[in-house]
Amino acid sequence: MSTYAIDDREDKLRGGLFGAIALHVLLAAALVAVALLRHTTQHWGEHSSETGAIQASMVSAIPLPQKAPPVDNSVLASEDVSKAPTPPKEATQPPPRPMDVLIKAKTPDKAAIKPNTVTPPKHPQPTPDSRKATSGEAATQLPQSIEDVTHGTATLTVQNRTFGDRYAYYLEIVGRTVSQNWFTQEIDPRTPVGRSVTVTFDVDRDGMPTNVRIQTPSGVPSLDNSALHALQRIENGFGPLPAGNQITISDTFEYHR
């Protein structure tokens, strides 16, 4: 009874043991399989020979999208007048064939109007006769004279370009005389660097500046006033005009330290 009982118990124990062993073997096999599988996947940036380092290779240039060719029909500060571009033909849609449009007798509604509307151009079209550049006013003229003074630069442009070429010396004298009379001490020292005011004035036959006005204020009253004072201080003028009765000159006063 007892042996049976023992045998019976041993049988039960053996079965449990084999079960446990099988479970462990299975687990071990699963672990090995997982480890093997994980090992085969490559990590990001991983290299076969030197693990742990990122490889970067030098290139001579970064391939960028190609630049658009320069626009030829814009007159940007160039001496010779390029031909005005031919105005582009208006992209009108072909008129609908009569049979395509449903014509309702009573309500000529939106659907009928829609194909006729021309979409407005995305950007302003170049005007055929203008010599002005379409982008930026300042680039249309090169300065005739640039004078550096303490805490400021006075840049002078003349609207009559041919006068500026022919009598460059005169404009230089104008620029020099104006900047000699520009007292930068008058400017509020808290003025941000780079602020500039553009003053426009006429020079009459005798060389006197007249009709002095601020074209572009700087936003700093003391800087604006110092530029006006510079022109008001000129008592004897710039000397007689070499030609003509009047020229108009713009002078830009830029504040810096």
Place this chain on the structure above:
Amino acid sequence: MMTSGFLRWRTGLTAVAFSFLAATSALAQSPFQIVTSSGAGSIRLAAANFKATGGDPAYQHTFDTVLFSDLESAGIFDLVAKSLIPTATPGSPSEMSLGQWSAAPASAQMVAFGNLGVQGGRLVVNGFLDDVRNTQYPQVFARQYSEEPSEDSARQIAHRFADEIILRLGGGTLGIAETKIFYVKLGGGNKEIWMMDYDGANQHAVTHLGTIALSPRISPDNSRIAFSALDKNGFQIKMWSMLLGRLVNFSSAGGANLSPAWAPNGQQIAFSSSRTGDPEIWVSDTSGNIAHRITSFVGPDVSPSWNPRTGAQIAWISGRTGLPQLYIMDADGSNVQRMTDGGYATSVSWSPNGQFLAFAWDRKYGPGAPGGQDIYVMEIATKRWIQLTHDIGRCDFPSWSPDGRHIVFSNSEDGHDSHDRIMSMLADGTQQHALTGTGADMPNWSWK
């Protein structure tokens, strides 16, 4: 262990490198600032020797010398020295090669050149001014002058050409090369009125009165000279007509009448008169009539000078507080302002633009006081002054040039009156040079 040590050393090195970089970038952020000038520079001008076209080279030499000295004394050019200019003498624009002049050592921006010669009994001068940097249109102006051939006309043409250059390039500055200076010449116990060119040339007598004439003042239109001279009634204001070459009427009055001054309109004369006992400033018309007194203080009031710009103010010297001081007032005698705070001030001249007073001042007057009598310029609005002459002896009688850039004055190195001579300088005190020898005093620069 070794690796970690190496690593630590390398980080140390990097830190050093970084701090070095930071230092250099800090340097780059605050660069050295070089301020070249507060204003703009002056034009570099070359005066070429003129080409003599088959004439007398003597005129050519005079012309070149006068032109050069005129341009130099104008004080507005950076004039290329004669030794640096190219040897070629271009006589006309076709012979001009701009590259020669723009290159070092001349490095000129402008060139004055031309030719002169005697053609058909006339001295003909062709003068040109070229802008060297404008190769397309170099010519600034061209002038032709024609005069009787003489040394003096060569001088006058050079003056006129120089004035033209100064007018064109000086930014509205009027040339003074044709102006005159009137002064007192001491000779044989008498003092006569003389005149000369602004550069001291061409000195000659104006009056021959055989008496003591003082303080000549030329009228604004250069037609008359007012001065004070000793006659049987004492010192009286006299009026000399340059057109007639003789004295014209000016009413005499009692007492000493001294130091006349022209109003800028030429219609009135201010002078000092002691006809009521005390020297006061009086104003009359140009023949001495309708005289009225505009100062009334005890103490001498002398040496008036009108504001040439407005004609509404008079500066003068007054001794109402003891030692003579500089004052200004309105032309009717109101609004008196004292300008100097001490010392001994004499002989004032009002600048043509009305902003400055030039005067002679002994700032520390008294026995054993340092310094001497020198020329000062005061800005009227701020009463700030600068001293123009230093240690050249006693200076007196300043007078402004019509362009307001020069001052003529009398100077005596040893302080003796008889050793006075006339000197000229730029209004900042530079370029001092004597115009006459000794025995000349009380200069007055003409108005134009």
